[in-house]
Amino acid sequence: MLNKFLILIIFLPVMAWAQMDFCNQDLENYPVLAGGREKPLYVLAIDTIRFMTGETKVGDLPATVAFCKLSLKAFGMPLELPVMIRVDHVDVKKLLGMNEKDHAMPVNDIFARAGDIETKIAELKENNSFKKELTKVSQRMGTYQAITEGRAWTVPLKTSKGVEFVALTEFLSRERVESAQGKGMNPVQYLFNQGKADYLAAKGDGYLLELKYFKLNLFQWAILVSLLAILLLGGMKNKIPGSVFVVLTVVMQITAMTMRVMISGRAPITNMYETVMFSGFGALILSCIITFVRKETVFVLAGLGYNILCLMMMKFAHGMLDEGISPLVPVLRDNFWLSTHVTTVILSYAALALSWILANSLLIRKRFFTVTNEEYRYQSDLIYTAIKVGTVMLAAGVILGGVWADYSWGRFWGWDPKETWSLIVLLVYTAILHGRYSSWIPPKRFVPLVAGAFMSVMMAWFGVNYILASGLHSYGFSEGGAIFLGSFFLIQILLLLTGVIGNKQAPEQST
């Protein structure tokens, strides 16, 4: 503390200037070490500010500037930013005396209730969604403390061992700032420039690829291009303009994924964000292949539609999908198995997603428009094709997972919820295929069953992470995977009811 005041006294005029000029957006490309990776400050600032507040800005300040200013509080800078700590769970809101409609609480108010939060966490025996959200709120408060105590920001410093990263408070020590005085500029600015120059000389500017990746926002642009592709393919007889936009979407997504692979050094399928990303892309590629084989444009339209849904989730569902790139847990650090097993499973989900889109669209068309029996049977045959591809790939993916588990842990099968739910999905689709094979499930039942069966995929994919992991009382979340999944199930059931009730033009014969 004394040290902090000494720095403040020595550099009070300079620090005042620093507050005005030092914390600017030029810092975005400053190298930092956080979460086990070297990255630009922009990425760290966005991640931490979003984790704390659910927003990418604090008031009008961009994340990088806000992060910098908050960090200067470690040196006694008397500044107050309107930081709001995110609170999502209804019971946590009640505990903190918040209005249920509010999603955040001013930082000073929430710190005044820190004791209540810690006591409640200690009291709760069951690790339910309430306790998990309390822990998360506590972590958000911890993040705020880490920033304002200068611990969250690590700065490169040249030492005898090479360039190392040290906490901001250690970097701006009294001795170091004194020694930088008289170097012809603001000594703090001088030290920061020196740190960055030392880092670039030792390690180069490869870390800036991550800044480009986030700034380019290629996935966001891909939404627009995919939409244009749908409009052109659906609205024009000439399929070439639409196909050009399909290719453009694919190229944009491949570019973005390649950048992500170069940044992380691994296949882009290691967390929920990446599986959604890869699933949308995979569905588009699969649909292009099936379109080429079956000469049927409807597949690529379904693939584009599903790709847009995935891209929208990546863009908007931050409470559920974490965009950040983190190091992997040790057991996943095997690119061969990661690339084969996870890719196969996600591609199978992509194929099943095509069947889901086609089945729902057929249900709606049949309910509100006219679909001939012949067309219905033809469309149901297209759905059958997607299911066959998806089921075979899923069987292969589940087995590859078993082989990986056997290779890594000595168990082909361990009844882990994720692997078990993958098997449940396989069983559900196998049951449908058996039923259709025996004519027990005619097209009239086949299409709604396929539409409904995708709920098992969603449970395996999202439910295991967001419902099983949240506990039985995950209803309390106002944002996050449980609500998303609950909404999905509700909408799907409503679609099924709408499609099935009042449906009078059901073909009787199976193909």
Added chain:
Amino acid sequence: MALMESIKETYRKVELFFGNVKFAVVIILIFATFLAYGTFMESYHGTEYANRLIYKSIPFMIVQFMMFLSIVFAALIRLPPKKHLYGFYTIHSGLITLFLGSFITYEAGVDGSLTLVPNLPNREIQLNEDELKIGFPARKKDATLELPFSAGEVNLDMDYENIHIREFFPFAADELSWTPVKIEGQGATSARYRLFNKNFGEFITLSLHPKADFNNTTTLGLLNVHYMPKGLQKCFASTNPEGLIVWNGEDNGCMAPGSDDIKKFKGVAGRERIELIYDGQKIAFLPEMSPLPLDDSMELNEKSPFRIFSKKLFEKSPHLFVFGEGAAWFDKNTGKWESREIKKNEELDLPWMGFKLKLLDFRADAYPTMTPKLVKPVQEQGQTTYGNMKAVRVEIDGESFWVRSTEPVAFNKNDERITFQIAKKVKTLKYELVLDQFKMDTDPGTQTPASFESFVTLFKGTEGSEKHHIFMNNPLKHQDFTFYQASYFPTEQGPNGSILSVNYDPGRFWKYLGSLMLVLGSMWHYYLRRKHMKKPGVS
């Protein structure tokens, strides 16, 4: 002939029933329902609970057997072979092979763990099954009872040498219960409190009863809490400058002697000796040396009920004295001893970091014990945090007690010592492993593990030894067993120990073969079916 026809007819009915696609669909859905339920149980209560309740239960085995029958008869019913069903036959043969491989693993496989403490050889694999071991050390005799693999309570009701083995709880937690006792004087009371502030809260149970499972003192961080008979509270409340308290253990009375009540003398080796009168009885102490009084020959008298101590010893650091419905402490701010009364569910403000004391229960008619209760375990982040104890109730000569998996128990029966222990079943290897070093790397700038590595030496008896490096995705294979890096633990000596999961799977080849047949057969099936459907006249 008629018999043969009858057998054929019966077989045909069986074949039609089990080989029916509708039966297949129904059994697949029942199987899927079991699995879905199992995943919820696994997530909330842990892998072991789900295994015991669902995945290794008899009903689930029956469903799997029905699946097996369905797969077998679905293939048999479609014989003799038809070309367009070659893929179908391959899928079903693959599934049968997969089932058989899994059955071989279940029956003959070994799945356990090997715990390696640095530089100590080990060859004992701990398996998943639990055993109750009963030892008679004097007779050098042991008995082992394999405990059932159940999720709920099992009444074992077994007898062995007049030892009656009663209930078995596969998942238990010790819970506080009060054992009734005759009220004798005011000494053997017990109490339960909650000590809390805004950031911390702890339940504390303290007792003076000799049979209680709780002590009369506990430590919470820097704070020491002492439970004392109610009779002593008045002496803590008194303001005697000498700060001495004399405690009579017989009636739990006390005296806080003032300066006029004490006579001071120069004692042995310059230590001060004091004399005082307690209820007309003259007692002498060397308070700097011992709380025990001196007898007539100036020796420490261990049989005396009197003890002396100085309150000044408890003024430097936080000490809280509780007396059931009362509490006393030294407040540094006022420089005085404070004494308060407290009723059930009342709260007292304490002078340390905003702490409060709440009296939850005060009993003179019962003492607190911890008794195993059957519970559903709770899982947090892959670890069982509650209910991970196993317990067996044993009766000997009408006396009942619990054997817990957390610690062995000894019982004296007719002067013979009998030991009880719940432990994991063990398999002994023909060779041993020694952990030379366990290494854990972390991601830069974090404490997050990036890799776990065990450097081990494998001692093969007369065949010499070998060095091996085991890490994630790089197991050690030796003879029929494979050793995988699973976990680690800190040791008292300093360096970490390592836990390897050990596996022997004789069904592996068949499972791999079945899997390959299943996937290739599926592709072949759809190819042949597409070709078949294109033939004229086929729909």
